[in-house]
Amino acid sequence: MANDGPVEHGFPHLETxxxxxxxxxxxxxxxxxxxxxxxxAPADVAFCDxxxxxxxxxxxxxxxxxxxxxxxxxxxxxxxxxTHAANVELAAGPEYFVELNGRFRTHRRDxxxxxxxxxxxxxxxxxxxxFAGTAENEILTDTAAAYLGAGWLLLDxxxxxxxxxxxxxxxxxxxxxxxLAKRALVFHEDPSVWFTSPQAYTAYVRGMAEARRDEQQxxxxxxxxxxxRRYARDRRHAPGPRPGVGYAFSPDGGGRLRVSFPCxxxxxxxxxxxxxxxxxxxSLCRTVLECDT
Numbered sequence: 001m002a003n004d005g006p007v008e009h010g011f012p013h014l015e016t017x018x019x020x021x022x023x024x025x026x027x028x029x030x031x032x033x034x035x036x037x038x039x040x041a042p043a044d045v046a047f048c049d050x051x052x053x054x055x056x057x058x059x060x061x062x063x064x065x066x067x068x069x070x071x072x073x074x075x076x077x078x079x080x081x082x083t084h085a086a087n088v089e090l091a092a093g094p095e096y097f098v099e100l101n102g103r104f105r106t107h108r109r110d111x112x113x114x115x116x117x118x119x120x121x122x123x124x125x126x127x128x129x130x131f132a133g134t135a136e137n138e139i140l141t142d143t144a145a146a147y148l149g150a151g152w153l154l155l156d157x158x159x160x161x162x163x164x165x166x167x168x169x170x171x172x173x174x175x176x177x178x179x180l181a182k183r184a185l186v187f188h189e190d191p192s193v194w195f196t197s198p199q200a201y202t203a204y205v206r207g208m209a210e211a212r213r214d215e216q217q218x219x220x221x222x223x224x225x226x227x228x229r230r231y232a233r234d235r236r237h238a239p240g241p242r243p244g245v246g247y248a249f250s251p252d253g254g255g256r257l258r259v260s261f262p263c264x265x266x267x268x269x270x271x272x273x274x275x276x277x278x279x280x281x282x283s284l285c286r287t288v289l290e291c292d293t
Contacts, residue, residue, distance in 0.1 A: 018267040020143035039149035045112035064119035088118040113153035120145040138170040146179035152191040177207020214264040
């Protein structure tokens with residue numbers, strides 16, 4: 001938790017974020033991901049200063065449990081002074097003990113954001129979905145929370161001005177914006193209408209621009225003139241190395257050329273023949289892509 005300290009910006013973890021989206025689709029299946037079409041509603045996790053601290057925290061935790069469809073999970077929420085925003089004990093269940101930073105006693109509107117991350121930990125734990133390193137696993141958790149409809153709260157908890165700052169989670173604000181934008185493009189949902197933080201809106205706009213760039217890379221037909229020109233040049237010299245691009249050429253064994261590239265929705269690599277206009281369907285997320293190979 002960045003608390004009145006420097007906030008990292010940009011997209012330093014983008015490759016891990018993309019790998020996390022792919023891992024979600026592989027572990028859950030496209031059909032299960034589609035069941036998360038509705039995000040956590042702001043009214044369901046609203047926390048008034050007059051609400052009882054512990055009863056309110058338990059209520060919000062219950063909403064997160066319902067969102068992730070963990071009917072037999074019981075969260076016991078407590079508060080203590082610590083460095084991190086929150087911590088959850090990932091035992092066998094069904095009871096999970098969540099500790100929240102004592103700061104949330106007076107910053108109650110961000111309790112939902114902290115619980116979104118911790119309940120996602122429980123969800124992924126039950127799925128047995130994790131990455132090897134601790135940092136990578138935390139990025140997976142933030143990505144899953146945002147992509148599955150609870151993590152918009154984590155971005156909304158980001159606030160920064162000339163004298164103070166607050167950011168929850170391990171992704172940068174722009175990376176949270178990127179994941180939320182990827183989700184918005186799939187489910188046609190605009191989370192920005194729920195933001196109370198103007199800095200969160202700015203980060204979402206930047207994330208959306210990066211997400212749109214995924215849809216504008218060759219050999220997709222949405223690629224711009226410069227990208228198409230570079231692609232044509234690279235295709236003439238295939239299958240030599242092409243640093244700095246997402247696509248790669250390879251022979252198919254019959255003397256013909258194929259190109260592989262990441263699906264702009266789930267980032268799984270798709271391989272299609274090089275033969276002009278083709279339509280490809282991602283086998284993982286079922287997105288239909290128009291390509292000019």
